């Protein structure tokens with residue numbers, strides 16, 4: 001354990017066993033599953049404040065990932081809580097809209113000026129799926145083209161059919177989704193020509209933590225969509241409120257026909273949105289003679305708590321600059337960890353990569369190949385040192401002290417990584433089996449045992 005006091009996960013492990021009995025996968029989100037952590041080291045949390053979280057064994061961690069990137073202002077961010085408390089006491093779900101629906105729509109459209117109309121929902125999967133429905137209705141076409149280099153767009157059939165974990169999705173559904181490469185206009189051109197006259201929409205994240213658009217790429221995508229008569233959809237689920245309040249479209253200056261939003265909109269409160277051009281959005285309204293589109297309608301669609309949270313988030317982005325803070329602190333973290341691994345001669349084994357507000361650590365074996373065993377070892381060594389993070393996705397609440405602790409934890413993990421490189425057997429240095437990809441088809445290699 002290389003000089004670190006042993007950390008205990010006894011109560012977490014007890015609760016995790018029980019969770020596995022009651023909840024398939026032991027968590028309500030695949031990416032939060034115990035199979036994403038070293039065995040016996042998956043903390044069950046009690047609460048969070050700012051960038052820190054606590055678990056049922058009393059351990060305190062600096063956290064990264066921040067609720068699957070949903071939290072940019074920090075946990076329990078007081079102005080958001082205050083706004084929520086204020087509406088909570090007056091009832092949250094009614095049979096008619098409240099004024100809050102109008103105010104929230106006005107706020108949204110003030111930060112996303114390229115959109116004419118917006119409709120709120122509860123999760124981004126519904127938003128992206130609705131965008132596809134609108135595009136199909138508007139164009140009368142069936143094929144959907146998505147960026148195949150980007151990992152996730154929806155929990156609904158049309159997208160899940162493209163994942164390894166695709167049981168239960170008919171081939172007929174899968175056959176309608178085609179892919180192109182990010183920053184590869186030729187691949188988009190090719191697919192649009194192959195399915196000419198059949199493509200309803202092109203959907204992509206305009207940028208991701210790992211890839212910025214090459215000069216002319218987004219403009220080229222826009223131009224190809226216009227030429228082929230398909231709807232351009234930007235999925236701003238991650239980029240919204242992390243690149244800028246107005247998302248990637250505000251940063252790169254290319255306006256999509258529709259955009260989809262979620263995650264950080266409510267600083268953790270469940271709110272999502274589809275937004276875009278009036279002629280498309282109106283297909284779901286009462287101002288059309290065309291057949292109407294079922295455009296994002298749900299029981300909890302506009303409960304007041306999440307709308308109030310959203311409005312407080314917009315206010316925070318108007319009055320402070322959380323994106324700049326994330327960029328600054330993220331850059332400090334990357335510089336600190338990368339310097340530590342370079343000093344140890346392990347720059348190829350541990351590195352921090354990506355946009356500072358949305359970065360990850362990369363763990364590789366001695367020959368530079370990404371390694372789940374090295375990842376598991378790194379996670380175990382840093383958990384022991386009070387850092388909980390499957391990534392280094394940051395929030396504006398990460399202080400210098402949080403960053404320093406994280407850099408020291410990574411530095412502390414380096415001797416174990418070196419030992420693993422030397423022996424070629426990282427799995428000898430942690431308990432149990434390595435972590436495994438969240439969206440794999442089979443429970444193995446982390447099937448529950450005993």
Ligand SMILES: Cc1ncc(COP(=O)(O)O)c(C=O)c1O
Nearest residue numbers: 123124125152153154237238262
């Ligand atoms: C880019 C992107 N789009 C859509 C989604 C789906 O969001 P939700 O989990 O809110 O349905 C996610 C979730 O991770 C995402 O990262």
